[in-house]
Amino acid sequence: MKDTSSNSSAKKNAGYKAAEYVEDGMVLGLGTGSTTHFFIEKVGMRIKEEGINVMGIPTSFQSLLIAKQWNIPITTLEEHDIDLSVDGADEVDSDFNLIKGGGAAHTKEKIVDYAADKFIVIVDESKVVDELGNFPVPVEVLPDASRMVIKELEDMGASCEIRMAQRKDGPVITDNGNFVIDAKFDKIESPAHLEIDLNAIPGVVENGIFSQMVDKVIIGTDDGTKEL
Numbered sequence: 001m002k003d004t005s006s007n008s009s010a011k012k013n014a015g016y017k018a019a020e021y022v023e024d025g026m027v028l029g030l031g032t033g034s035t036t037h038f039f040i041e042k043v044g045m046r047i048k049e050e051g052i053n054v055m056g057i058p059t060s061f062q063s064l065l066i067a068k069q070w071n072i073p074i075t076t077l078e079e080h081d082i083d084l085s086v087d088g089a090d091e092v093d094s095d096f097n098l099i100k101g102g103g104a105a106h107t108k109e110k111i112v113d114y115a116a117d118k119f120i121v122i123v124d125e126s127k128v129v130d131e132l133g134n135f136p137v138p139v140e141v142l143p144d145a146s147r148m149v150i151k152e153l154e155d156m157g158a159s160c161e162i163r164m165a166q167r168k169d170g171p172v173i174t175d176n177g178n179f180v181i182d183a184k185f186d187k188i189e190s191p192a193h194l195e196i197d198l199n200a201i202p203g204v205v206e207n208g209i210f211s212q213m214v215d216k217v218i219i220g221t222d223d224g225t226k227e228l
């Protein structure tokens with residue numbers, strides 16, 4: 001789906017910069033992906049070196065494993081509200097609309113990111129776009145509904161593919177046991193409307209348009225960061 005090995009110094013700069021916004025006592029939403037990996041790593045370093053006291057709510061098994069590796073205490077949305085969530089994106093426009101879900105984690109990411117008091121997005125420059133839509137919109141679906149959802153998406157003008165696993169025969173299975181349909185629209189006129197319309201299709205669990213809640217975007221470059 002995407003090459004997560006590229007732009008690693010820019011991703012690292014963005015992730016490390018976001019960790020500067022972490023304060024002692026915070027509960028953190030831990031996004032998913034190669035950029036967020038650097039954020040979690042830096043939070044772990046700050047716990048070790050500065051002794052800050054924070055807890056994390058991971059948005060995927062991947063993020064849970066990285067957090068455990070860095071001895072970040074884990075909690076859940078059942079137990080705590082979230083002060084700050086930090087997450088990557090596949091596309092971000094100047095109105096802070098996002099496409100997420102390149103790692104198939106967008107359902108839990110949206111629950112956690114939207115619940116946070118503050119939501120910071122971290123990307124490298126390649127993710128910044130004038131208009132969303134070059135990256136297909138990931139749509140998590142209940143497996144039994146996938147053919148019907150594809151028909152609805154095609155009626156809405158999208159070209160669709162069920163995302164296939166790379167080292168397993170068959171579809172990608174999300175952390176929630178579902179499939180992901182990648183829906184490519186020629187043009188996304190209104191991200192906010194599309195976000196609502198996609199979730200109205202029976203069988204859709206969540207889609208990867210994030211049109212709400214972003215407070216800040218940190219763009220990593222090879223030399224440093226820019227903030228929007």
Ligand SMILES: O=C(CO)[C@H](O)[C@H](O)COP(=O)(O)O
Pocket residue numbers: 004031032033034035036087088089090099100101102103104105106109
């Ligand atoms: O939405 C996501 C996972 O579902 C990721 O945040 C998004 O795909 C960006 O990943 P990366 O930082 O590896 O480029």
